[in-house]
Amino acid sequence: MALDEQTLINLEVLQNSRTGRVEGSLLGVIDLTKTPMGSRLIRKWLSQPRLELPELLKRQEAVAWAVEETMVRASLIALFSKMSDIERLINRIGSGVALPREVVTLRRSLETMPSLVSSLENARVPSWLQIGLKPFPDIAALVAGAIFDEPSSNPGDGNVIKPKFSEELDSLRSASKDATQFLANLERAEQENTGIKSLKVGYNKVFGYYIEVSNANLPQVPPEYIRKQTLVGGERFITPELKEYEALILNAKERIEELEVSLFKQVCRQIAGESEHILALATAIARLDVIAGLAAAAVRHNFVRPELDEGLRIEIKDGRHPVVEQSLGGGVFIPNDTELDNNEAQIVILTGPNMAGKSTYLKQVALIVLLAQTGSFVPAGKAHIGLVDRIFTRIGAREDLASGQSTFMVEMVETANILNNATPRSLLVLDEIGRGTSTYDGLSIARAVAEYIHNNARTNAKTLFATHYHEMVELAAYLPKVRNYNVAVSENKGEVVFLRKIVPGGADKSYGIHVAQMAGLPRGVVHRAHEVLVDLEAKGNNKSGPGAKNRRPAPTTLQISLFGEKSPVLEELENLQVDSLTPLEALNKLYELQNKARGQ
Amino acid sequence: MNDVTPIRRQYLKVKQQHPGALVLFRLGDFYETFDDDARTVARELEIVLTSREMGKGNRIPMAGIPYHALDNYLARLVSRGYKVAICEQMTQPTPGRGIVEREVTRVVTPGTIVEPALLDSHKNNYLVSLAADDTQAGIAFIDITTSEFATTQLPLNQARLEISRLAPSEIITAQNGLGGWDISGLAGITRLDDFVFGTENAVRTLQEHFGVTSLEGYGCAHLPLAVSAAGAIIHYIRQTQKSSLSQITRLSTYHTVLLWHWMNRR
Numbered sequence: 001m002a003l004d005e006q007t008l009i010n011l012e013v014l015q016n017s018r019t020g021r022v023e024g025s026l027l028g029v030i031d032l033t034k035t036p037m038g039s040r041l042i043r044k045w046l047s048q049p050r051l052e053l054p055e056l057l058k059r060q061e062a063v064a065w066a067v068e069e070t071m072v073r074a075s076l077i078a079l080f081s082k083m084s085d086i087e088r089l090i091n092r093i094g095s096g097v098a099l100p101r102e103v104v105t106l107r108r109s110l111e112t113m114p115s116l117v118s119s120l121e122n123a124r125v126p127s128w129l130q131i132g133l134k135p136f137p138d139i140a141a142l143v144a145g146a147i148f149d150e151p152s153s154n155p156g157d158g159n160v161i162k163p164k165f166s167e168e169l170d171s172l173r174s175a176s177k178d179a180t181q182f183l184a185n186l187e188r189a190e191q192e193n194t195g196i197k198s199l200k201v202g203y204n205k206v207f208g209y210y211i212e213v214s215n216a217n218l219p220q221v222p223p224e225y226i227r228k229q230t231l232v233g234g235e236r237f238i239t240p241e242l243k244e245y246e247a248l249i250l251n252a253k254e255r256i257e258e259l260e261v262s263l264f265k266q267v268c269r270q271i272a273g274e275s276e277h278i279l280a281l282a283t284a285i286a287r288l289d290v291i292a293g294l295a296a297a298a299v300r301h302n303f304v305r306p307e308l309d310e311g312l313r314i315e316i317k318d319g320r321h322p323v324v325e326q327s328l329g330g331g332v333f334i335p336n337d338t339e340l341d342n343n344e345a346q347i348v349i350l351t352g353p354n355m356a357g358k359s360t361y362l363k364q365v366a367l368i369v370l371l372a373q374t375g376s377f378v379p380a381g382k383a384h385i386g387l388v389d390r391i392f393t394r395i396g397a398r399e400d401l402a403s404g405q406s407t408f409m410v411e412m413v414e415t416a417n418i419l420n421n422a423t424p425r426s427l428l429v430l431d432e433i434g435r436g437t438s439t440y441d442g443l444s445i446a447r448a449v450a451e452y453i454h455n456n457a458r459t460n461a462k463t464l465f466a467t468h469y470h471e472m473v474e475l476a477a478y479l480p481k482v483r484n485y486n487v488a489v490s491e492n493k494g495e496v497v498f499l500r501k502i503v504p505g506g507a508d509k510s511y512g513i514h515v516a517q518m519a520g521l522p523r524g525v526v527h528r529a530h531e532v533l534v535d536l537e538a539k540g541n542n543k544s545g546p547g548a549k550n551r552r553p554a555p556t557t558l559q560i561s562l563f564g565e566k567s568p569v570l571e572e573l574e575n576l577q578v579d580s581l582t583p584l585e586a587l588n589k590l591y592e593l594q595n596k597a598r599g600q
Numbered sequence: 601m602n603d604v605t606p607i608r609r610q611y612l613k614v615k616q617q618h619p620g621a622l623v624l625f626r627l628g629d630f631y632e633t634f635d636d637d638a639r640t641v642a643r644e645l646e647i648v649l650t651s652r653e654m655g656k657g658n659r660i661p662m663a664g665i666p667y668h669a670l671d672n673y674l675a676r677l678v679s680r681g682y683k684v685a686i687c688e689q690m691t692q693p694t695p696g697r698g699i700v701e702r703e704v705t706r707v708v709t710p711g712t713i714v715e716p717a718l719l720d721s722h723k724n725n726y727l728v729s730l731a732a733d734d735t736q737a738g739i740a741f742i743d744i745t746t747s748e749f750a751t752t753q754l755p756l757n758q759a760r761l762e763i764s765r766l767a768p769s770e771i772i773t774a775q776n777g778l779g780g781w782d783i784s785g786l787a788g789i790t791r792l793d794d795f796v797f798g799t800e801n802a803v804r805t806l807q808e809h810f811g812v813t814s815l816e817g818y819g820c821a822h823l824p825l826a827v828s829a830a831g832a833i834i835h836y837i838r839q840t841q842k843s844s845l846s847q848i849t850r851l852s853t854y855h856t857v858l859l860w861h862w863m864n865r866r
Binding site: 002003004005008022036039040043044047048085087088090091092094095096097272275276279575577580582 | 714716719721722723724735736744745746747761764765767786822844845846847849
């Protein structure tokens with residue numbers, strides 16, 4: 001199923017359009033994954049809903065399994081919380097840029113694998129979820145034996161490779177340590193040997209280690225001391241032994257660095273040898289995480305498993321808007337039913353005042369279909385979804401200042417795109433088409449669009465059409481597949497209460513002035529508006545208003561062009577490069593062309 | 601040129617090799633930028649624009665960031681769509697040996713980030729490559745942090761839909777060859793030389809990278825635009841990463857043309 005960028009934005013699938021954040025979007029409500037891999041995968045699933053029934057049933061089956069297996073789900077979620085980004089870690093290790101700390105992080109994740117595998121034992125896990133799911137005890141053990149739990153940040157800083165991993169490194173380290181210890185002890189030992197109490201062992205960058213003796217004690221200096229430097233108060237000596245240990249210390253430090261770097265690289269290479277399998281593990285964890293997350297969301301938000309088929313019917317009982325429902329808090333949201341069917345209720349015209357909840361209802365239906373086609377459960381009492389090939393949306397006013405398009409122009413461009421690309425399999429969500437221009441223009445366009453969708457075999461898509469032009473309800477009189485609904489309003493002594501319940505029938509008033517009053521417009525303005533309205537309605541009834549004048553039914557078939565221009569189908573056929581098509585693509589193309597030819 | 605210091609000469613040479621990128625030039629404990637780069641960086645990062653004499657009477661605008669704060673500043677530059685070439689000191693400074701050698705070790709672009717600190721772990725970071733003729737488009741995408749690499753070929757009018765689904769952070773395409781087709785607004789666009797997208801060149805790049813003699817096994821051998829797009833991605837990453845690409849071991853060919861109609865006719 002295809003979702004264009006505008007639809008993703010309009011339906012607030014991946015981000016809330018006001019804040020630009022994930023919170024307050026569909027993703028924010030249903031992403032209960034715990035691992036980074038899982039959260040990337042669920043984002044992918046949401047932005048690419050599927051059309052293939054078998055794939056969707058497979059996912060549904062798995063979610064249903066995770067919903068039922070409460071204990072397994074809880075232990076999975078607990079284990080996933082400890083997992084880090086295995087997918088990216090193994091990539092960094094493979095490309096040779098990983099830091100020691102990251103290798104330890106991978107090890108910690110791999111170490112949770114045995115518990116994960118055992119928690120899935122006897123749990124009747126769907127087999128496709130188990131592919132690639134295996135522990136890597138050798139890799140975990142390798143890292144555990146090689147790298148300190150809290151290594152220094154760069155290999156070569158001396159605190160990366162554990163003792164007992166490399167004999168060479170161990171002996172270098174112990175030599176270095178012994179030598180340091182030896183020098184520390186040397187001062188006392190030489191003091192005792194020579195009887196010179198003021199003898200000192202020191203170090204400077206030019207001479208390295210030396211023994212310093214003051215002038216008064218020079219006669220006691222043993223013969224094996226080699227004079228190196230004369231100072232005012234004394235002389236400095238070295239011994240072959242001293243230099244030997246010095247070399248040991250300095251060389252050892254350098255060699256330890258080199259050796260650690262090369263040992264660390266060797267460990268990384270060994271891990272990278274398994275990278276294909278570890279990547280497969282990352283994929284498996286991502287899938288399982290998404291399934292567990294969808295199940296958790298279904299339980300938490302009270303979703304049900306929708307029935308899916310390849311039919312042309314959408315039937316939702318007590319559907320809810322998953323995001324609005326959450327922000328309102330428990331039990332406040334008023335659920336609504338939906339019935340759409342290409343052969344009967346193809347177009348639903350939804351009338352009602354602004355603010356009554358028309359847009360919420362429209363988006364709710366689209367989101368339920370979208371969720372169903374990602375394999376998720378849906379916010380409804382019961383749902384039957386005939387799969388949809390694309391959701392088109394025309395919602396809201398948006399100016400495209402960058403390209404110099406007015407609100408109305410944007411609206412019309414988007415509408416044109418929908419009418420040109422929709423198929424009978426599509427779901428169209430049209431909110432207030434024609435709002436961006438004058439009333440008569442807008443109403444005329446809105447009616448013409450609805451008639452086109454209804455009558456044109458190529459585009460007769462299931463459509464939700466919200467409008468505050470209550471004249472639109474007249475379409476049902478001559479278009480058999482149009483159904484009127486409105487948002488119930490209770491009016492009591494001039495007080496308007498929106499009941500947010502969708503009921504059959506058209507609205508007769510738009511209550512715009514009531515909304516203005518609720519919004520806090522000055523009393524005088526509201527009162528005057530009321531007078532103007534009464535006046536206008538009186539005039540409208542005398543002359544024939546837009547509703548009356550346009551009652552003439554539209555032609556049910558569209559006329560073929562009389563101007564002899566070449567048909568786009570022919571043109572496409574001429575330009576078709578048959579050689580570059582696979583047989584399957586050719587077949588698809590043929591079908592597409594025939595469809596176009598029939599539609600025209 | 602006589603009044604120019606050796607460091608300045610070295611810098612200009614590096615800058616010349618990376619004309620489209622901001623060059624961060626390592627000088628001791630700082631990464632410095634010069635000339636227009638310095639003005640841009642000072643503005644974007646709100647750091648002080650100063651100047652440095654690099655040759656007699658030759659004061660050059662300069663702005664620098666301390667080396668340990670690189671990731672933070674890099675994130676801000678890249679998220680605003682800049683490409684950043686990082687030029688490191690390759691040798692230890694030795695007295696009397698002249699200036700140290702410097703080399704660009706990598707070019708950071710929005711689509712080729714690998715630093716965990718610069719990435720959103722909840723999102724894939726896709727680089728998309730686009731090759732098009734009058735009717736068809738080849739679209740390849742890669743996330744180098746996860747090694748996901750795939751390519752497809754589809755009718756030109758579906759290309760925008762596919763790219764927007766991927767929500768890439770960077771798009772590469774040829775200088776010419778998109779005609780009047782509009783891909784603006786989807787992501788930052790990097791234009792590469794046309795030859796990079798040449799089919800022959802792309803085939804060679806891919807075969808070299810995967811160490812194979814034919815692309816049959818990847819399912820795209822008969823899709824010239826899909827191959828062009830995929831080859832260009834490898835070329836671009838090689839240019840910017842300068843580190844091992846050996847973890848990219850797979851290329852999958854996928855189809856977006858849905859078999860929906862066909863399935864239902866059956």
